[in-house]
Amino acid sequence: MTPDVAPPPANRPRTEAAVAPDVVPPPPAHRPRTETPSETTTRLRPVPAEPDPALSWSAPMSPGGVPGAGRPASVSFGEPGSRPRPFARRTRGQVVAAAVCLVLGTGLIGGAVTGAWLADGPEGPGxxxxxxxxxxxxxxxxxxxxxxxxxxxxxxxxxxxxxxxxxxxxxxxxxxxxxxxxxxxxxxxxxxxxxxxxxxxxxxxxxxxxxxxxxxxxxxxxxxxxxxxxxxxxxxxxxxxxxxxxxxxxxxxxxxxxxxxxxxxxxxxxxxxxxxxxxxxxxxxxxxxxxxxxxxxxxxxxxxxxxxxxxxxxxxxxxxxxxxxxxxxxxxxxxxxxx
Structure with a gap:
């Protein structure tokens, strides 16, 4: 018989954490086809120190015949910081329960990571x-x-x-x-x-x-x-x-x-x-x-x-x-x- 588990004290805050695997959106099923101006050897220009988008195969042409330029916007992802919570005085039973949860949680996370690696192969999302x-x-x-x-x-x-x-x-x-x-x-x-x-x-x-x-x-x-x-x-x-x-x-x-x-x-x-x-x-x-x-x-x-x-x-x-x-x-x- 499973022993009854007492509910947490009313004054103890509840936290719920969810660990979700990284999800990488798949590449689009079909990229739109665009017709681009022909490049010939007579029109090629020297390569600048940094790549110029105007020289790309699909650079749009302006009415004056000068290829347009547009650089993709860069996106950075930041991780929100968290402050460590001060340790409270705990009973021996609470310490043992916390240790058991730590061991079980580590096993579950490790198993999830291993499963994702096996599903994606050694290179994974990269x-x-x-x-x-x-x-x-x-x-x-x-x-x-x-x-x-x-x-x-x-x-x-x-x-x-x-x-x-x-x-x-x-x-x-x-x-x-x-x-x-x-x-x-x-x-x-x-x-x-x-x-x-x-x-x-x-x-x-x-x-x-x-x-x-x-x-x-x-x-x-x-x-x-x-x-x-x-x-x-x-x-x-x-x-x-x-x-x-x-x-x-x-x-x-x-x-x-x-x-x-x-x-x-x-x-x-x-x-x-x-x-x-x-x-x-x-x-x-x-x-x-x-x-x-x-x-x-x-x-x-x-x-x-x-x-x-x-x-x-x-x-x-x-x-x-x-x-x-x-x-x-x-x-x-x-x-x-x-x-």
Missing amino acids: TRHAFAVAGDLWHEVPVDQLFPPTVQGRGAGPGEADRVWTRIAVAPDSGCKGAFDALLTRVLAPVGCERLLRATYTDATQSHVTTVGLLFTEADAAGMEGLARRFERERLDRRSDLMPLPYAAKDTAAEGFGPGQRASWAISVLTDAPVVVYAVSGWADGRTVDEPQPAEDAMRPGAGTAPAQAGLGHEARGLADRFERALRQRAGTPTERPS
């Missing part, structure tokens, strides 16, 4: 926040920071030789209609297309050209995990019929860089960001490639194909890796999990 931040980078990061005019590739070439790539063209941001071959379009369809950003680079000798693409999807973390598993299970990143298309800009070294000139490529489906990163490389002289080779195969020691001998696999993989790493750093992803 990972979900970074995922949402990465999905917004396409309209928040200036063009010259998302696609730098020069990219350093230390140890990225054959034999760990250094590489330096120079940007020669930036495509206007767009949707995905007509941006991929039909088969690759169907493979990517489950994650949707929020925005597609592309730029083409050339090496220091201007003999190779490489297009880098950042496909910002409409998928959540589960959707990106599913696509990544399919790419890994079916080895879709090795199939030549799923090569991305290059961006051939007129009056540049990449003007003749069409579908028939694709020599090597790399595709990474990120699981900690709603982004698919890809790169496709070829020769700048417009020569046709009969047997393109995925970057992973072209980079193997002893590979004797023309793309491998020219180092075009290193060009594609080297640029794709650096853009993938930069995107993660900007999003503040806690860990770089394999994609």
Whole structure:
């Protein structure tokens, strides 16, 4: 039989405390699509010491043609202070009861924290926040920071030789209609297309050209995990019929860089960001490639194909890796999990 518990004295104040787990609002199911003015290489400006919102992909245009600027307001959260209550004289029974409550309360709180950790994974809410931040980078990061005019590739070439790539063209941001071959379009369809950003680079000798693409999807973390598993299970990143298309800009070294000139490529489906990163490389002289080779195969020691001998696999993989790493750093992803 449970003993009766005497009610608290009338003159003793009652306090009720509730411990609620942190609740992080999920990212919006769908971000509104906005059409933005096209950015070309002739309009790009140097990057200031602090990022200028007017250079972002989605900066509004004023009637005079000057991009508008607007900085997001920062919000800080303060914790209300509390004054310690003076200790009153207590009986031995009260001290024992307080100790029991302390032990039970600590166990309950510890169990709740452990349960939340197991439910969210080791990264917890930070990972979900970074995922949402990465999905917004396409309209928040200036063009010259998302696609730098020069990219350093230390140890990225054959034999760990250094590489330096120079940007020669930036495509206007767009949707995905007509941006991929039909088969690759169907493979990517489950994650949707929020925005597609592309730029083409050339090496220091201007003999190779490489297009880098950042496909910002409409998928959540589960959707990106599913696509990544399919790419890994079916080895879709090795199939030549799923090569991305290059961006051939007129009056540049990449003007003749069409579908028939694709020599090597790399595709990474990120699981900690709603982004698919890809790169496709070829020769700048417009020569046709009969047997393109995925970057992973072209980079193997002893590979004797023309793309491998020219180092075009290193060009594609080297640029794709650096853009993938930069995107993660900007999003503040806690860990770089394999994609």
